[in-house]
Each structure stands twice: as C-alpha cells, then as structure tokens.
Amino acid sequence: MKWILKQTAWLLASLAVLYIVILGVSLLLVPMHHQEGGLETRQASKTLYMTEPKYFFLNRASLRTDADRLILLGASNTLGGFRLDELQPLVPNLQVNNLSISGANITEMRQAYDMIRAVQSPDGKKRSTYVIGVWYGLFVPDSLKWNTPDRHAGDTDLDIERFRYGFYRRGADGPVQILPIEDLEFGLLLIHPYLTFDKLVRDVTVGLRARLLKGKPALTDHERNQTVIPPEQQAKYIAFWEAQFGGATAVPKEQFEVLTALVDDILDDGGTVVVADLPLPTWLAGTALNQSYNALKTDWLKAMASRKGFSFVEMQSTFGDDEFVDEVHPKPRITKEWSHVLATSISNETAKAGVAPAVTP
Amino acid sequence: MDVASITFVLFALAAALIFHAVANPLYRKTVLTLANLAFIASYLAEVRQVLPLAFFLLFGYGMIELVRQRRSGWALTLGLVFTLALYIFLKRFSFLSDLPTLPFSYLIIGLSYILFRIVHLIVDARSEPWDKPIEPWSYLNYTCNFLTMVSGPIQRYEDFRKGEQSLGQALNADTVYRSFSRIIVGFVKVSVISATANYLFQDLSAHVIAGSDTMPLVKFTVYYGAAAAAYTGYLYFNFSGYMDIVIAFGGLFNQQLPENFNKxxxxxxxxxxxxxxxxxxxxxxxxxxxxxxxxxxxxxxxxxxxxxxxxxxxxxxxxxxxxxxxxxxxxxxxxxxxxxxxxxxxxxxxxxxxxxxxxxxxxxxxxxxxxxxxxxxxxxxxxxxxxxxxxxxxxxxxxxxxxxxxxxxxxxxxxxxxxxxxxxxxxxxxxxICARVKGVAIRFENVVTRNLWLASLIVLIAAVSSFYHKAPDFVYRAF
Known part of the structure; x- marks a missing residue:
C-alpha cells in the first residue's frame, strides 16, 4: 500500500508542478480577458472560445452583474440578423447581448436560458428582456436534431460544452453540475491552457482542415449582398429542412411545448419576453412545413395572449426574397432594418408597460 | 463501469489500496471477490438482471464437476453442448430470434469471456488429473475477475491459481511505477490515438456508407481505403490500450495477466x-x-x-x-x-x-x-x-x-x-530512432523525470479528450 500511495503522491505533485508551469506560459501567451459590455456569440471565432456554444457557456459569468439587459436567443438567423453594433444604439437603455447559437432548436434555447438564470441574481432576472427569434427550422424535435454519431444521443451543443471540461458529469437524470456556478471564473482559469492549446491547434491546422474538408471560404459582406438564389438551390434548401424533420411534412408540437415552458419561466422570474417570428423568403414560407408551423403558431399565440410581459413580433413576410443570402439569413444591407423592426416593437411594449422608451428614433 | 474511464481508475486504485492494507491472502482474496461483485453491480439496474449470469456460472460449475468426476467422452460432449446451448440462448443471437427469451433485460456483458473460461475448464477437467473439485470461491474469482471479465485477456486457470498463491506478496516501487506508467500509456492509446482514429473514421465512413453516387469511383475507393484504415487503427489502439490498462492493474493486485498483443x-x-x-x-x-x-x-x-x-x-x-x-x-x-x-x-x-x-x-x-x-x-x-x-x-x-x-x-x-x-x-x-533517443533519455531517468513524463502524458490525455465531443467506446465490448 505504501508504494501505491507514494507513487500516487509523486504523480500528483508532478502533475501540479507541470500544470502550474503550463498555466503560467498559457497566461503569458494569452492573458485572461474580462468581457466589457454586451456579449455576442458571433464574435466567438475571434476569441479564445472559438465556437458559439463554448463562448456562451464559458463567458456567461459576465451576465452576473445587475443591469437592464436585452438578451437575444435563437439560431444563426437571430445572430446574423440582429448585429450587436446595429441593435445596441437603437436600445441605449438596455445592454444588448446576442447569445444565439447556430443550429439551435427550442430545447437548446431553453438550456441557454437556464444557464443564464443560473448566474443572474433575482433582480438581474427581473431586469432582463428576452427576445426569442423563431422560425419553423427551430422546431425540429430533439430525437432528430441531436442524434449524430459524434455525440451522445440527445446531447445538444451546449451539453457538449458542459461535459467537455468536466464542469458537469452525466447523471441518470441528465447533466449534474460539478463546478459550482460561483466558481465559473476559477474554472475558466484552470482550463485556460486547454483553451489556448485548442485555439493554437485550430489556428495552425486551419489551412489543412479547409483543404481536407473542402470548405468554401466565407463570403464577404459585398458578396453576400450580391447573392442570387437560383430555383435549384431553393429546392435544395427546402429538401434540407424536410430531411431535418425526418421527411415529415408537418411540424410536431413538441418544441412548442418547450417554448411555452420557456416563456412561462422567464415571466415567472419577473422578466419580459418578445417572441420574434423571423423573416422568410416566400419560396420557403410556402412549404408544407411552414404552413403547419403557422397553424400551430396561431393556436399557440391564442393560448399565450393573456400572459403579462409577453409580446409577439410578426416579421415572417416583412422582407422581399431578394433580401436573403440563403433560406433564412438576411443580406448585410438589410440587417439594420431587422434591428429597427425589433427595437420599435420593444419600444412599443415598454411604452405600454409605462417604462421610458428604450428606442432611439 | 467503463474500463477506460476515470471512474474505473479510481475504483481499481481504491480496491488496490484496500487489497494491500493487509497482507493476509484470505483477506486479499475477499477484497478481490468484493471488487468483482462491485464491478458487476455497477452494470445492474435491478438485482434480477444478474440472475441469468449467476445461473450460467452455477451451470458451468456443475458441468465442470460432471466431466471431472466421469472423465468420459460423453460427459465432455454433454457438458460442452449444454453449456454452449445455454450461452447461445442467453446471448440472444439474431438468427434465433424466434426462440423464447427471458421476460426481462439482463446482464450479458462478459458472457463470451466467461464461456471461454468455462469451456477451458470443462475440457481440461477431463484431461487433467484433478482429484479435487475446483474451489467455488476461486472459480468465482477466476470467471468474474473484474479486470478480465469484459474482454479478456483469457487467462488459463492454472496461471490464475499460481497468482492466487502469491496473493500475500508485497509490491515494490518499480512494479508500482511500471503499472502506473502502463495504465497511463493505455489511456494515451485509448483517449488520444484511438479517439483521433475514430474521429477520422467517423468522418470518412459517413461518405462511404452514404454511398455517394455522385462521387467518382477513384475518389470513393480512396475514401473507403482511408476509412477502413482509420477503423483498423481505432480498433488496434482502442483494444491494446484497454489491455494495457487491465494488465497493468493486474500487477497492482499481484496478478500476472497474459499479454494479448505483440506488435x-x-x-x-x-x-x-x-x-x-x-x-x-x-x-x-x-x-x-x-x-x-x-x-x-x-x-x-x-x-x-x-x-x-x-x-x-x-x-x-x-x-x-x-x-x-x-x-x-x-x-x-x-x-x-x-x-x-x-x-x-x-x-x-x-x-x-x-x-x-x-x-x-x-x-x-x-x-x-x-x-x-x-x-x-x-x-x-x-x-x-x-x-x-x-x-x-x-x-x-x-x-x-x-x-x-x-x-x-x-x-x-x-x-x-x-x-x-x-x-x-x-x-x-x-x-x-526512438530506441536511440530512449537510450540517451534513460541516462536522465530518475523519480522526478519519470513522474514528470507521466504527468505530461496525463495533460496530453486531458487536452485531446477535450477536443472530442464523445469519448470512444471500448470497441471490443460489443463482441
């Protein structure tokens, strides 16, 4: 027994010394960054976190301070449509945080909300206005959405981040928190070398991966503005989303139920909610999936109408087909208008509630 | 409990510490039995799930005794046929899906390797001059050894008995270091090399399995070859890493488990x-x-x-x-x-x-x-x-x-x-080249440098593991 204990002690001591050295080098290379102002997951690739879910999961501690906040949750079209630098000047009394995650469904947005509320004080929750950007693509059931070979069945992208560094472990009833939320910053310090190493490896291999994966280079804003979507490409987008729903032609109710619970929890916490039905081109809006989504949405809105603090912005047919880069993402030239529609609606709601208008005309 | 997991390492280390707390062989044999039972229990949601396995073990023991006492060809045939039939029934082979099955889910993990051990004992019971029955306690520890139960290595009973006779021996610093070192190298194979090979395999095989009609044949063939090679790498490093872990832990329990791979x-x-x-x-x-x-x-x-x-x-x-x-x-x-x-x-x-x-x-x-x-x-x-x-x-x-x-x-x-x-x-x-470098490095080897080396491997395992969304399963568990 003596030798096992002695060897364990030697190994742990060596690990501690080595880790302190690595941590020191890592902090020298990339000093810890303290987030000022609102968060925007779109900036993830420029940070040590690199991906939107990781940026969200590890960076959310900055939401701990009490402030009047506008928090946007959604998928990539909410992220690309409401740019922080465009929306923030329109709502100067609120700190805008766009925490949307590309490829999310409503379940993942629900998880995002739970992670945000975990760091917020009761007052912080009351001072938060949530914008939930939706369209039918966000209503893919969990069993279809989170079932790929590279993940444990059912794990969302946020779940993957929970488990990645051991901040959570798998329990019989779902993720079990290991690192107390108050120690999130300390956890960040501990994993700093891994974040640095991860970024280093990704930066070094970016060319190789691009060549292997044959990824197309990102379009510039100018190129996006010039995009024309031919009918055959439109058909591919429609087929893609049909495949996402497993070939079904109707949107199941499952994710609407998750959305109801999400809205109710935000309202119960004292916050306010704006659900924005995001713009779609007519060729996508006319699909059977969107028709069934619209029918469910109508029923859902009737049920939600009596909720105090809840409002709805209809943007689905606000913009013409020429204003889309693909099936859902707006051209850069139009994003200011997306923000303006949203900000106006928020202003109207706050005016109704007797609060000073947040919008700068 | 997955063998290539931190939970298993902590479990086995704790068991090893308890094992070495007292030098008495009976005490140590008891600790091994308890560790084996705890390991099996980790797979159970309810007690009845273990009953078929327990019955299989009892049945196997009965067959071994029958053959040992009769030492005849018919007893051997009977013992093998009935044991295999019970194994096939419990294993639920798809081509026998019409056969009735037990009305509840039960534990089949390790069943194949338990079968190998039982068949070995049945056959040897006829040819070996065993004048006494196999001790049931040793039989339980032999067939359900938590280190080898899931996927081997398949130890011979006589080697296991030799190990039992040296249960009371004390460890030394070198044995412990070598065990720790091999466990960590095993994890490097599983969590770093096999995980990377699996990542490549998953990516490449998706194209191959999809069939991709639009892909030219040459490109498709290259994809297939690369996917298949990546799978072979995954299989080898995953399984041999697993073996490194269990064989090295065997050393901490005074067990000399047989090697399963040789380049x-x-x-x-x-x-x-x-x-x-x-x-x-x-x-x-x-x-x-x-x-x-x-x-x-x-x-x-x-x-x-x-x-x-x-x-x-x-x-x-x-x-x-x-x-x-x-x-x-x-x-x-x-x-x-x-x-x-x-x-x-x-x-x-x-x-x-x-x-x-x-x-x-x-x-x-x-x-x-x-x-x-x-x-x-x-x-x-x-x-x-x-x-x-x-x-x-x-x-x-x-x-x-x-x-x-x-x-x-x-x-x-x-x-x-x-x-x-x-x-x-x-x-x-x-x-x-590595052998030459090792020859030079060995001059600088001392307790500090070798532990720093192991620590650096642990850091590497943690770093690479954090890259992948999902740790690779132990691939041979499925077989």
Whole structure:
C-alpha cells in the first residue's frame, strides 16, 4: 500500500508542478480577458472560445452583474440578423447581448436560458428582456436534431460544452453540475491552457482542415449582398429542412411545448419576453412545413395572449426574397432594418408597460 | 463501469489500496471477490438482471464437476453442448430470434469471456488429473475477475491459481511505477490515438456508407481505403490500450495477466498476425478448436501428403468460427468467411511456395526485405478490408461492394498494401530512432523525470479528450 500511495503522491505533485508551469506560459501567451459590455456569440471565432456554444457557456459569468439587459436567443438567423453594433444604439437603455447559437432548436434555447438564470441574481432576472427569434427550422424535435454519431444521443451543443471540461458529469437524470456556478471564473482559469492549446491547434491546422474538408471560404459582406438564389438551390434548401424533420411534412408540437415552458419561466422570474417570428423568403414560407408551423403558431399565440410581459413580433413576410443570402439569413444591407423592426416593437411594449422608451428614433 | 474511464481508475486504485492494507491472502482474496461483485453491480439496474449470469456460472460449475468426476467422452460432449446451448440462448443471437427469451433485460456483458473460461475448464477437467473439485470461491474469482471479465485477456486457470498463491506478496516501487506508467500509456492509446482514429473514421465512413453516387469511383475507393484504415487503427489502439490498462492493474493486485498483443502489424502473414493480435483468444481457439480438429482430420485421413491440406481446412474452420463469434448477425458470418479464407489461402500459399522453391530457397526468399514489407502491407490490407464487416451492416456491405465493384475492391487492397508497406518501413525507421533517443533519455531517468513524463502524458490525455465531443467506446465490448 505504501508504494501505491507514494507513487500516487509523486504523480500528483508532478502533475501540479507541470500544470502550474503550463498555466503560467498559457497566461503569458494569452492573458485572461474580462468581457466589457454586451456579449455576442458571433464574435466567438475571434476569441479564445472559438465556437458559439463554448463562448456562451464559458463567458456567461459576465451576465452576473445587475443591469437592464436585452438578451437575444435563437439560431444563426437571430445572430446574423440582429448585429450587436446595429441593435445596441437603437436600445441605449438596455445592454444588448446576442447569445444565439447556430443550429439551435427550442430545447437548446431553453438550456441557454437556464444557464443564464443560473448566474443572474433575482433582480438581474427581473431586469432582463428576452427576445426569442423563431422560425419553423427551430422546431425540429430533439430525437432528430441531436442524434449524430459524434455525440451522445440527445446531447445538444451546449451539453457538449458542459461535459467537455468536466464542469458537469452525466447523471441518470441528465447533466449534474460539478463546478459550482460561483466558481465559473476559477474554472475558466484552470482550463485556460486547454483553451489556448485548442485555439493554437485550430489556428495552425486551419489551412489543412479547409483543404481536407473542402470548405468554401466565407463570403464577404459585398458578396453576400450580391447573392442570387437560383430555383435549384431553393429546392435544395427546402429538401434540407424536410430531411431535418425526418421527411415529415408537418411540424410536431413538441418544441412548442418547450417554448411555452420557456416563456412561462422567464415571466415567472419577473422578466419580459418578445417572441420574434423571423423573416422568410416566400419560396420557403410556402412549404408544407411552414404552413403547419403557422397553424400551430396561431393556436399557440391564442393560448399565450393573456400572459403579462409577453409580446409577439410578426416579421415572417416583412422582407422581399431578394433580401436573403440563403433560406433564412438576411443580406448585410438589410440587417439594420431587422434591428429597427425589433427595437420599435420593444419600444412599443415598454411604452405600454409605462417604462421610458428604450428606442432611439 | 467503463474500463477506460476515470471512474474505473479510481475504483481499481481504491480496491488496490484496500487489497494491500493487509497482507493476509484470505483477506486479499475477499477484497478481490468484493471488487468483482462491485464491478458487476455497477452494470445492474435491478438485482434480477444478474440472475441469468449467476445461473450460467452455477451451470458451468456443475458441468465442470460432471466431466471431472466421469472423465468420459460423453460427459465432455454433454457438458460442452449444454453449456454452449445455454450461452447461445442467453446471448440472444439474431438468427434465433424466434426462440423464447427471458421476460426481462439482463446482464450479458462478459458472457463470451466467461464461456471461454468455462469451456477451458470443462475440457481440461477431463484431461487433467484433478482429484479435487475446483474451489467455488476461486472459480468465482477466476470467471468474474473484474479486470478480465469484459474482454479478456483469457487467462488459463492454472496461471490464475499460481497468482492466487502469491496473493500475500508485497509490491515494490518499480512494479508500482511500471503499472502506473502502463495504465497511463493505455489511456494515451485509448483517449488520444484511438479517439483521433475514430474521429477520422467517423468522418470518412459517413461518405462511404452514404454511398455517394455522385462521387467518382477513384475518389470513393480512396475514401473507403482511408476509412477502413482509420477503423483498423481505432480498433488496434482502442483494444491494446484497454489491455494495457487491465494488465497493468493486474500487477497492482499481484496478478500476472497474459499479454494479448505483440506488435501485430509487424506480422509477415495473416497467420502470424493472429499469433500477435488478441493472442489469448487465438491460443484458446488453437487449443480448443484447431488442435482437436486437426487430430480428428488426421485420424480420418491418414495420408502424410494430405496433412498440409488438412491444415488448410482446419485453419478455415477455426477462423470461420472465430469470426462468427464476434457478432450475432449475418454480416459476422461474412467476416468469419473472410477470416477463414485469409487463413486458408495463407496456409496454402506457404505449402505451395515451399513445394515450388524447396526448403532452403523458401527460407531465403522469406528473408528478403522487399518480400517482407510487401507481406506486411498485404496482411494489413487484408485484415483492414475484412474488418469492414465490423462497421457496416449487411445491407451497407452489399451496397459498398456493389459501389466498389471488383476493380474498386482490388484497387483498395492494392492501395492499402502499398501504403501499409511504406508505412511499415517508416515505422521501423522511426522505432530505431526512438530506441536511440530512449537510450540517451534513460541516462536522465530518475523519480522526478519519470513522474514528470507521466504527468505530461496525463495533460496530453486531458487536452485531446477535450477536443472530442464523445469519448470512444471500448470497441471490443460489443463482441
């Protein structure tokens, strides 16, 4: 027994010394960054976190301070449509945080909300206005959405981040928190070398991966503005989303139920909610999936109408087909208008509630 | 409890500490039993799930006793047939899906390896001069050893008994360090190398399985070859890493577990490959299938000229059964046929080449470097193509072969052979360089440097593990 204990002690001591050295080098290379102002997951690739879910999961501690906040949750079209630098000047009394995650469904947005509320004080929750950007693509059931070979069945992208560094472990009833939320910053310090190493490896291999994966280079804003979507490409987008729903032609109710619970929890916490039905081109809006989504949405809105603090912005047919880069993402030239529609609606709601208008005309 | 997990490491380390707290052999045997039971319990949601396994163990013990007491051919046959029948019933083979099953889910993990041990005991009970029954306590610890239960190595009972007799021995610093070192190296193989190979495999195989009609045949063949090679790498590093972990932990429990791998890709033939890959399984099949089969064939066909060809038949049957053992669906029969074909063609080649060249020239030919590397490449390529059956189902296999066609398949084999042959050359050069570096590094080896080295490997494991969304499963658990 003596030798096992002695060897364990030697190994742990060596690990501690080595880790302190690595941590020191890592902090020298990339000093810890303290987030000022609102968060925007779109900036993830420029940070040590690199991906939107990781940026969200590890960076959310900055939401701990009490402030009047506008928090946007959604998928990539909410992220690309409401740019922080465009929306923030329109709502100067609120700190805008766009925490949307590309490829999310409503379940993942629900998880995002739970992670945000975990760091917020009761007052912080009351001072938060949530914008939930939706369209039918966000209503893919969990069993279809989170079932790929590279993940444990059912794990969302946020779940993957929970488990990645051991901040959570798998329990019989779902993720079990290991690192107390108050120690999130300390956890960040501990994993700093891994974040640095991860970024280093990704930066070094970016060319190789691009060549292997044959990824197309990102379009510039100018190129996006010039995009024309031919009918055959439109058909591919429609087929893609049909495949996402497993070939079904109707949107199941499952994710609407998750959305109801999400809205109710935000309202119960004292916050306010704006659900924005995001713009779609007519060729996508006319699909059977969107028709069934619209029918469910109508029923859902009737049920939600009596909720105090809840409002709805209809943007689905606000913009013409020429204003889309693909099936859902707006051209850069139009994003200011997306923000303006949203900000106006928020202003109207706050005016109704007797609060000073947040919008700068 | 997954063996390649932190939970298992903590469990086994705690068990080892409790084991060594007292030197009394009876105490230590009790600790081993409790560790085995705790390990089994970790797989259970309710107690009744373990009942079929418990019955299988009791039944096996009864059969061993029957054979030991009677020592007759009929008792042996009865013991083997009933034990195999019970195993097949419990294992729920898909081709026997019409048979009634137990009305609840139950534990089948480790059942195959328990079967190997029981069959070994049944057969040896007839031939060995055992005058006393096997001690039930030792039988339980032998069949349900938490280190070897899930996927081996398949230890022989007499070796296990020798280990039991040295249970009271004390450890020393060197043994403990070597065990720790091998456990960590095992984790590097599983969590770093096999995880990376699995990542590549998942990415590449998705294109192959999808069939991708628009992809040109050349590109599709390259994708298939790369996916298959990545799977072979994943399989090897995953399984051999697992073996490193359990064999090293064995050292902490005074158990000398048998080695299961010996540089399989250095093999110059398919038959040699199986003397280096999953060696304890190959030995088991050699002793309990190949040898009796050869004896049976030689008794019935007594011409010396026929003897080499009987070997070809015996190899075919042995490898067919060994392949089929890997799974319960039709695709594993194809795998078994490919294994059998590989072994018998290899044996035939050896026989014919020996006849054509004569003994001396044959030996000289076998020593030529180019021939050696081509054979190594071909061995890797054949094994890699054959184990495709382990990552596709029957429909996917049919689609794959239809898409590749004879030309695509031949091209894939050729490409894999060439790449593996050059890879073997590069590997040998790299190994020689590493040996030199190790020779220099050993001068600086002391307790600090070697622990810092282990610590750096742990940091590497943690770093690479954080890259992947999902730790690779222990691949052989499925077999």
């Amino acid at each position: 399989p890709f250095a093999a110059r033939s398919f038959l040699e490959f199986w003397n280096r890959w999953h060696m304890t399984l190959s030995d088991w099949f050699k002793i309990y299938l190949f040898t009796p089969l050869m004896r049976l064939l030689a008794t019935n066909f007594q011409s010396p000229a026929l003897l080499p060809y009987l070997g070809v038949i015996a190899f075919f049957i042995t490898f067919l059964v060994m392949g089929v053992w890997h799974g319960t669906t039709l695709v594993f029969v194809i795998y078994g046929l490919l294994m059998g074909a590989g072994a018998s063609v290899n044996k035939m080649w050896q026989v014919k080449l020996g006849q054509v060249l004569g003994k001396k020239r044959h030996q000289a030919f076998n020593k030529q470097s180019v021939y050696i590397y081509v054979c190594r490449g071909l061995t890797f390529a054949y094994f890699t193509v054959a184990v495709t059956c382990l990552w596709v189902d029957m429909v996917q296999l049919e689609n794959l072969f239809a898409r590749l066609g004879a030309i695509g398949l031949a091209a894939a084999m050729l490409g894999l052979t060439v790449v593996a042959a050059f890879g073997a050359v590069a590997w040998d050069i790299g190994a020689a």
